[in-house]
Amino acid sequence: MTNIRKAFLPVLGGVLAGAMLFTSVAQAEVVFHRGNTGEPETLDPHRTSTTYEAHILHDLLEGLVVQSAEGIVVGGAADRWEISEDGKSYTFHIRENAKWSNGEPVTAGDFEYSLRRILTPETAAKYANILYPIANAEQVNTGDVLPTELGVEAVDDDTLRITLNVATPFFLELLTHQTGLPVYPPAVEEFGDDFVKPENLVTNGAFKLEEVVPQAQIKAVRNEFYWDNGNVQLDTVYYYPTEDRAAALRRFQAGELHVNNDVPQDQVRWMRDNLEGQFKASPRLGTYYYALDTRDPAMSDPKVRQALSMAIDREYIVEEITGAGQVPAYSFVPPGTNNYGEPAIADYATQSMLDREERAIALLAEAGFGADNPLTIEIRYNTSENHKQVALAIADMWKPLGVEVTLLNTDVATHYAYLRDGGEFQVARAGWIGDYNDAQNFLFMVESDNEGFNYAKYDNPEYDALMDEAAATIDLEKRADILRQAETLFMRDLPFVPIYHYANLELVSDKIEGWEQNLQGRHLARYVKIKE
Amino acid sequence: MLSYAVRRLLGAIPTVFVIITISFFMMRLAPGGPFNLERPLPANILRNLNAVYNLDKPLLMQFFIYLQNLVHGNFGPSMVYRDLSVAEIIGSGLPVSIQFGGAALLLALVVGACFGSYAALKQNSMSDYSVMIVAMVGITIPNFVMAPLMQLVFGVELDWLPVGGWGEGALANKVMPVIALALPQVAVVARLTRGSLIEVLRANHVRTARAKGLPERIVLWRHSLRAALLPVVSYLGPAAAALLTGSVVVETIFGVPGVGRFFVQGALNRDYTLVMGTVVLIASFIVLFNLLVDLAYGFLDPKVRYD
Numbered sequence: 001m002t003n004i005r006k007a008f009l010p011v012l013g014g015v016l017a018g019a020m021l022f023t024s025v026a027q028a029e030v031v032f033h034r035g036n037t038g039e040p041e042t043l044d045p046h047r048t049s050t051t052y053e054a055h056i057l058h059d060l061l062e063g064l065v066v067q068s069a070e071g072i073v074v075g076g077a078a079d080r081w082e083i084s085e086d087g088k089s090y091t092f093h094i095r096e097n098a099k100w101s102n103g104e105p106v107t108a109g110d111f112e113y114s115l116r117r118i119l120t121p122e123t124a125a126k127y128a129n130i131l132y133p134i135a136n137a138e139q140v141n142t143g144d145v146l147p148t149e150l151g152v153e154a155v156d157d158d159t160l161r162i163t164l165n166v167a168t169p170f171f172l173e174l175l176t177h178q179t180g181l182p183v184y185p186p187a188v189e190e191f192g193d194d195f196v197k198p199e200n201l202v203t204n205g206a207f208k209l210e211e212v213v214p215q216a217q218i219k220a221v222r223n224e225f226y227w228d229n230g231n232v233q234l235d236t237v238y239y240y241p242t243e244d245r246a247a248a249l250r251r252f253q254a255g256e257l258h259v260n261n262d263v264p265q266d267q268v269r270w271m272r273d274n275l276e277g278q279f280k281a282s283p284r285l286g287t288y289y290y291a292l293d294t295r296d297p298a299m300s301d302p303k304v305r306q307a308l309s310m311a312i313d314r315e316y317i318v319e320e321i322t323g324a325g326q327v328p329a330y331s332f333v334p335p336g337t338n339n340y341g342e343p344a345i346a347d348y349a350t351q352s353m354l355d356r357e358e359r360a361i362a363l364l365a366e367a368g369f370g371a372d373n374p375l376t377i378e379i380r381y382n383t384s385e386n387h388k389q390v391a392l393a394i395a396d397m398w399k400p401l402g403v404e405v406t407l408l409n410t411d412v413a414t415h416y417a418y419l420r421d422g423g424e425f426q427v428a429r430a431g432w433i434g435d436y437n438d439a440q441n442f443l444f445m446v447e448s449d450n451e452g453f454n455y456a457k458y459d460n461p462e463y464d465a466l467m468d469e470a471a472a473t474i475d476l477e478k479r480a481d482i483l484r485q486a487e488t489l490f491m492r493d494l495p496f497v498p499i500y501h502y503a504n505l506e507l508v509s510d511k512i513e514g515w516e517q518n519l520q521g522r523h524l525a526r527y528v529k530i531k532e
Numbered sequence: 533m534l535s536y537a538v539r540r541l542l543g544a545i546p547t548v549f550v551i552i553t554i555s556f557f558m559m560r561l562a563p564g565g566p567f568n569l570e571r572p573l574p575a576n577i578l579r580n581l582n583a584v585y586n587l588d589k590p591l592l593m594q595f596f597i598y599l600q601n602l603v604h605g606n607f608g609p610s611m612v613y614r615d616l617s618v619a620e621i622i623g624s625g626l627p628v629s630i631q632f633g634g635a636a637l638l639l640a641l642v643v644g645a646c647f648g649s650y651a652a653l654k655q656n657s658m659s660d661y662s663v664m665i666v667a668m669v670g671i672t673i674p675n676f677v678m679a680p681l682m683q684l685v686f687g688v689e690l691d692w693l694p695v696g697g698w699g700e701g702a703l704a705n706k707v708m709p710v711i712a713l714a715l716p717q718v719a720v721v722a723r724l725t726r727g728s729l730i731e732v733l734r735a736n737h738v739r740t741a742r743a744k745g746l747p748e749r750i751v752l753w754r755h756s757l758r759a760a761l762l763p764v765v766s767y768l769g770p771a772a773a774a775l776l777t778g779s780v781v782v783e784t785i786f787g788v789p790g791v792g793r794f795f796v797q798g799a800l801n802r803d804y805t806l807v808m809g810t811v812v813l814i815a816s817f818i819v820l821f822n823l824l825v826d827l828a829y830g831f832l833d834p835k836v837r838y839d
Binding site for chain 1: 562563564565567568571572573574575576577579580581583584585612613614615616621624625680683684687688691694695696697698783784785786787788789790793794797800801802
């Protein structure tokens with residue numbers, strides 16, 4: 001059928017093609033239309049950095065391990081693995097029937113090649129550092145040692161051994177990130193950077209790449225050679241860069257999209273009332289926060305930081321401003337994060353706003369600020385209506401403490417360049433979405449040697465020591481305890497004031513099955529089924 | 533006339549060069565860089581990226597490398613869309629933008645000129661007022677209001693046309709974006725035509741033509757409309773350059789794969805090579821269309837001579 005369609009397309013012309021797209025003339029061909037909120041910057045898994053790319057790449061390529069529909073780590077190209085007792089050595093066994101889309105078997109050597117490639121300096125992989133737990137990975141990435149020195153070895157065609165620097169309990173989680181996806185070595189060798197073009201790309205996931213129209217759509221079709229092909233219902237998947245959330249909602253209403261990864265925030269109420277449960281909100285692995293510059297004379301006092309945090313009415317912000325299922329944040333690590341248990345919640349979480357305000361005024365007075373000596377604060381944020389609303393609301397909440405607030409907004413590139421380059425500020429908005437599901441991926445941000453993320457310039461040797469200790473602890477429960485102690489310090493010192501935890505906001509047609517809610521909002525098309 | 537055109541084009545080279553130089557250095561003054569986005573990159577990684585894209589070299593050297601590549605027709609790789617070169621981005625989007633912009637321009641010219649002339653001929657009548665009110669509304673309602681409104685009415689409610697998307701380039705997918713793109717231009721062209729036609733209809737040569745007893749049809753077509761179109765044509769030059777290089781609003785709302793969205797994203801992402809490619813392209817378009825406008829004058833206005 002596909003061939004007949006292909007032959008006729010030029011003859012029938014564009015009009016009919018459009019009609020066919022939406023009425024699905026081909027019998028029984030199951031087509032999935034997915035709104036993907038942004039234009040992927042690349043389909044090279046080693047150069048990727050955005051979630052839009054992740055959504056496409058996880059359908060095209062399959063790592064050693066993958067996430068189930070519910071977000072749990074399960075076997076992918078490898079069906080089983082062993083972990084050594086010291087937690088430093090992982091041995092993966094490649095699935096017997098794992099195949100590339102050209103019918104060739106997937107080998108341990110393909111993964112060895114891929115992991116070496118992503119860490120080679122010339123690949124200039126933006127997320128290479130996510131794999132730094134692998135022995136020698138950082139040295140390879142800085143060009144100090146050759147890629148062959150990397151702690152990854154194909155013992156034979158079916159066995160891959162990965163050696164780590166230190167036991168990394170979340171290593172399997174790390175491998176589910178799109179940077180752990182393999183490339184087909186012969187294609188990379190033959191076509192160079194062009195191996196990602198649809199005519200050259202060889203995939204080992206449930207789908208293969210058919211067509212890329214930049215800024216319009218990406219089309220993937222069933223990979224007949226995929227080992228679990230029998231359980232895949234979809235024949236074709238279209239990904240659309242639906243940057244305009246409101247336009248995506250209209251396309252969804254007209255039935256042109258089955259799902260969209262995001263929604264127009266200002267229409268949440270309308271969607272709740274009118275879409276009959278097709279608007280889904282669920283907790284997400286991310287935190288919206290304000291960084292407080294510990295170098296600033298006023299902000300350097302932990303009492304001031306505590307007072308400012310206490311006075312923020314987070315319930316008001318999530319109900320009245322964001323209003324779409326976000327969760328008030330009284331800890332930096334989002335609830336439900338793996339290997340962690342209950343986060344270190346601030347003690348004022350359960351107090352009434354009136355009590356908190358009183359405590360905050362008292363703390364500020366102890367720090368020497370009050371009606372006669374008011375604290376003046378500038379909040380920096382990147383230009384966006386939502387960030388502005390939140391900043392205005394917080395300015396209002398701080399007013400009773402005698403705090404005078406001014407706002408300063410710049411575009412997103414300027415904002416983050418300023419913070420990253422160590423520019424001084426008082427309060428700055430930022431947000432963090434976890435790359436992997438582990439508390440460490442949140443708490444590492446304010447380690448004193450974290451140049452890129454520690455905007456607050458928080459420097460607490462006790463905190464650093466705890467983080468180091470956690471990194472060296474294999475027992476998951478013990479490790480969780482240590483991490484929680486670190487977060488307790490975090491919540492006492494508040495280099496970052498958590499405001500709310502993000503939510504996954506999605507439009508999901510009621511025709512769709514297998515779209516389970518999970519913290520990272522990751523949905524592989526192989527799990528999706530369309531009811532008719 | 534040919535030698536005039538060649539001279540004008542040669543004269544444009546220094547202009548474009550100055551534009552390139554200024555843009556190159558101005559862009560580097562903007563804070564941040566192509567790899568400095570929401571998620572800051574560790575120093576190691578940034579070093580690798582800068583080395584690959586020559587950003588670790590002195591700025592002046594980077595400028596010469598850029599010029600050297602440009603002379604060889606190489607716009608360089610995009611620093612953000614890493615699977616594509618700037619030439620590929622322009623090559624895939626520009627034909628689409630030209631098609632959309634061209635259709636919108638044609639629509640604007642034909643419909644706008646008709647409405648404008650009609651209004652001018654019925655000056656101060658009810659029909660004149662209603663045409664001009666509609667035109668005024670067309671100018672004042674921006675694209676980002678009109679386009680969603682059209683989507684809701686014709687896509688969601690009436691279900692006549694797809695709300696958005698490219699649909700393998702089907703005609704049905706192009707109707708709404710072209711109209712949305714054309715509407716404000718229709719309005720401007722209508723107002724310009726009406727204004728200048730009214731003026732021309734009162735001119736001495738038209739009175740003479742009428743006094744000679746020429747039929748009204750010839751007075752209008754041969755002696756009035758041609759002269760009346762002069763201001764419209766001067767407006768069309770820059771308008772065409774703007775329309776043909778894409779419209780970010782219409783492209784984003786309808787999901788049209790033109791170049792407009794890449795251009796705006798390029799500036800926001802500090803995608804240096806892409807921004808430079810855009811600058812060269814738009815500058816050349818403006819030079820070209822201004823030349824075309826000047827040449828068109830020769831056909832419309834007998835007083836204009838090229839020598």
